[in-house]
Amino acid sequence: ARPPSRAFASHELLHSPMHAANPACAMDQGRPCRHPLSNESENRRLLAHEQAIKGHFAAIIPALKRLAAQQHEADFPERAQRLADADLGFTLPVGILEDAWIAKLDMRALYGACVMHTIRLMAEQTQVAPPLQNSDEMSSFLLDCGYHAVDITPCSDGRLKGLIRYILRLPDDAVRSRKAYAGAMFDVEANVKRWIETELMRYREGRPVPADAGTRYLKIVVYHWSSSDPAHEGCAAHHSNERDAAEAGLGRLREFRQAIENSFCCGASVDTLLIGVDTDTDGIKVHVPDADGEMSLYRWVSNLTLYKETLNEDASTARLKVYQAIQAASATDGWGKGNGEPHEGMRRLIATLLINNLSQIEYVCGNWEGRYPDIGHNERFISVGDGFEEFQVRNLAYFVYLHTVEEGGPDLDVGIQIFSRINVLHGLPVPVAIHFRYDRRVPGSRERTVEHCQRVKAAIESRYAELHRQGLLVCGMTVQDKASGSPIEALEANGAAALRSAR
Amino acid sequence: ARPPSRAFASHELLHSPMHAANPACAMDQGRPCRHPLSNESENRRLLAHEQAIKGHFAAIIPALKRLAAQQHEADFPERAQRLADADLGFTLPVGILEDAWIAKLDMRALYGACVMHTIRLMAEQTQVAPPLQNSDEMSSFLLDCGYHAVDITPCSDGRLKGLIRYILRLPDDAVRSRKAYAGAMFDVEANVKRWIETELMRYREGRPVPADAGTRYLKIVVYHWSSSDPAHEGCAAHHSNERDAAEAGLGRLREFRQAIENSFCCGASVDTLLIGVDTDTDGIKVHVPDADGEMSLYRWVSNLTLYKETLNEDASTARLKVYQAIQAASATDGWGKGNGEPHEGMRRLIATLLINNLSQIEYVCGNWEGRYPDIGHNERFISVGDGFEEFQVRNLAYFVYLHTVEEGGPDLDVGIQIFSRINVLHGLPVPVAIHFRYDRRVPGSRERTVEHCQRVKAAIESRYAELHRQGLLVCGMTVQDKASGSPIEALEANGAAALRSAR
Ligand SMILES: [Zn+2]
Ligand SMILES: [Zn+2]
Ligand SMILES: [Zn+2]
Numbered sequence A, B: 001a002r003p004p005s006r007a008f009a010s011h012e013l014l015h016s017p018m019h020a021a022n023p024a025c026a027m028d029q030g031r032p033c034r035h036p037l038s039n040e041s042e043n044r045r046l047l048a049h050e051q052a053i054k055g056h057f058a059a060i061i062p063a064l065k066r067l068a069a070q071q072h073e074a075d076f077p078e079r080a081q082r083l084a085d086a087d088l089g090f091t092l093p094v095g096i097l098e099d100a101w102i103a104k105l106d107m108r109a110l111y112g113a114c115v116m117h118t119i120r121l122m123a124e125q126t127q128v129a130p131p132l133q134n135s136d137e138m139s140s141f142l143l144d145c146g147y148h149a150v151d152i153t154p155c156s157d158g159r160l161k162g163l164i165r166y167i168l169r170l171p172d173d174a175v176r177s178r179k180a181y182a183g184a185m186f187d188v189e190a191n192v193k194r195w196i197e198t199e200l201m202r203y204r205e206g207r208p209v210p211a212d213a214g215t216r217y218l219k220i221v222v223y224h225w226s227s228s229d230p231a232h233e234g235c236a237a238h239h240s241n242e243r244d245a246a247e248a249g250l251g252r253l254r255e256f257r258q259a260i261e262n263s264f265c266c267g268a269s270v271d272t273l274l275i276g277v278d279t280d281t282d283g284i285k286v287h288v289p290d291a292d293g294e295m296s297l298y299r300w301v302s303n304l305t306l307y308k309e310t311l312n313e314d315a316s317t318a319r320l321k322v323y324q325a326i327q328a329a330s331a332t333d334g335w336g337k338g339n340g341e342p343h344e345g346m347r348r349l350i351a352t353l354l355i356n357n358l359s360q361i362e363y364v365c366g367n368w369e370g371r372y373p374d375i376g377h378n379e380r381f382i383s384v385g386d387g388f389e390e391f392q393v394r395n396l397a398y399f400v401y402l403h404t405v406e407e408g409g410p411d412l413d414v415g416i417q418i419f420s421r422i423n424v425l426h427g428l429p430v431p432v433a434i435h436f437r438y439d440r441r442v443p444g445s446r447e448r449t450v451e452h453c454q455r456v457k458a459a460i461e462s463r464y465a466e467l468h469r470q471g472l473l474v475c476g477m478t479v480q481d482k483a484s485g486s487p488i489e490a491l492e493a494n495g496a497a498a499l500r501s502a503r
């Protein structure tokens, strides 16, 4: 529990009487604070994006309530379509509306259809919008820091869904992979294969830099906790124990690095970095590696502290203090003692991540008085498979990267448990959006990816057979070409069945 | 149907009155024929190996019959162990024997335990025996032909289980991969990943030759048919239709080649080769690529024909005729017309495979009058996972390479159908040997591989729940380090359950 702080008392009373004090800043008379290193215009754009996406999803339930009230009117199907078109921006499946008179409107099916439709609608709109950040610049910066590929594994938890764009403020294309696993427990063998692919590209094509450029692959693991309710709203996969989550992430990183070092000769290695996120404030904690690349649970920089300590400085002093904080962490004594400072590129990278995250702390500070109103789970759907690049908004989706349910089932179970509470308890189904990417250049790839979607859908429906039987599990399927900016293609469940029986 | 041939009439009457004529050779008065290019001493060694392996499996049922007759004797457990030790070379699970008095001996469980024990016993004995062939020599020859890696996908069919050692006479280590799929329908994406791994090894470590050596990766697909009963004993995955099997194999090879060519720049490509096997005679049919690497269902060399045409030549004339047969195939006109001859390395490789296979034709000829007595399925167990390198004997095991049952299930279904006929119909269980390899050098790899075995076992028992419930499905689990010659380690099913519940 955080100790109460006198400095925040007036702020607390003013803005958020139900919560504890604003954990980030002390502002006077409700005037929003302004950190010298934060990016105000980007914060405005990100807010508009988040509100647009969330607004569309939030419109579903009120619209369905209005429909429910009118379902016995004579011209119901026509009324319903007018209402859906006006409130949601799309029309509803005709079959469900026309069958309403027989018994009553199948609300579960309709809710599932609306979520899937909203996902596709949002994806289309996101693609039309220009990208928020310059990814070439960031890629050059990462290369400067010594990294030709950055591979981030967050926890599947929906509160980390905004990790790349919001919390770390990285452009999408600058990150090689962002596959999420429950508790951030990524698959070491699959990750070694991804490393191999990246290496071959450097050797064969000199992309992004030739193999002899002296750069490295950087693997980041992101765990999380809740500062307001640490015992309940932390990582479900680690029983809300922050220490367990961090330790497990660190262990997996070490296994990955040793897998590379032991399986390949000629000094093959990778750099690793462990980052924690307080999902209430989006403040990060960076575990600073030492000169040997080793990290410790007891050696880190807390960005929330850094935000408070630099809020009233000018920009260059604030920047200096960021570097000093990294230096101070490296000098940690006792349990957290390491073998000196990390190499200069790693220091610059950490400083950039911390500075980027200062904007996010201010984003939460300015819009939600330093702490999200939804500190707990509030996801709208479960995203399964390769995941949507288009959706990176906090608490929008619980994202399980998986290739088969046989392997990823336990990760999916955590998501189903969460939705049992937030949806099934209220009689709403769990919407599961199955999404895989294919490679248009490879013959048969799309057909095989479609079959892959169908196989995963069947496996999910069989794993949660009772939910499925009651209409409390609604799976949608989409595929997308690997090329950036490709449209999302919805698959017909019927077409699926036809394809399956034709085999 | 083969036309009856006058030349073989006396031979037929002499040796094999129930079958058609010996399809390979015409010999006088039962004197075994002797092809100038066949390797007699290797044939003797291979026969001894096959008989030893099959003999151990064949001993199981007689031993269990004797046990069954004695199960109500007072000192049954002790008698049974003496009998098992003498007849099978190992002792039986004590629990099953001691419970026999309660109702009766659980023959299904005992049969399953005997098959699993025999597998481990055979593996140990095989490892003690020196390898039959010189793999360094063959690897050099393959490099000379222009190939730094040879990757063979046969059908899962047990009659192809002796493909590498017997039918093609290749040393184990000379073949990079031999993963089997039902109907030889390999996973293109997984194979691209394997290609990437091979390429990176060349670039990083110059193994087996540097990337600029101008060599290629060779992918071979092996389909099969039955010349004696083509409509029933062909490939189950292709409804015993030889043409369908060959066409599907050719299509998959083209997809793989295009996947490589389209996904990687700088002239990346692979060579491909389609081979058919008549599982009655083990005679191969090689589809000769043209100068562009393209193959045709209508352009091939039949080795059974070549055997007959060269049986009475001296060695150098026979060798010349092999090359002429390849040349003649390349000159095929009409539907099979291609764009000239393949490159010299491919021609040498095909010639070597044909010559190697001449020994195998003679092996079948000398030991079984040119046609196996068991032309149909007669497998002893289903091998699942990475498969045992140690067992490469015809009709010993139906081998499904798979990573998950979710993906490999349809391949496994074909095997279960086969065993429904050859085992379940007689009340015997289907023995499924789950075997995966780990990498001792990678931390956590063995633990994860053990979990992988357990996950696959659970998925198999759930997919075939009714068989499992009746005791008609017995799964054994083993793991093995990747290093060649590592021991096979049996996993306790109990330990498995404990590990699962502890997660
Ligand atoms: Zn989590
Ligand atoms: Zn503030
Ligand atoms: Zn087959």
Ligand SMILES: [Zn+2]
Pocket: B022, B024, B025, B026, B027, B032, B033, B365, B366, B370
């Ligand atoms: Zn003969």
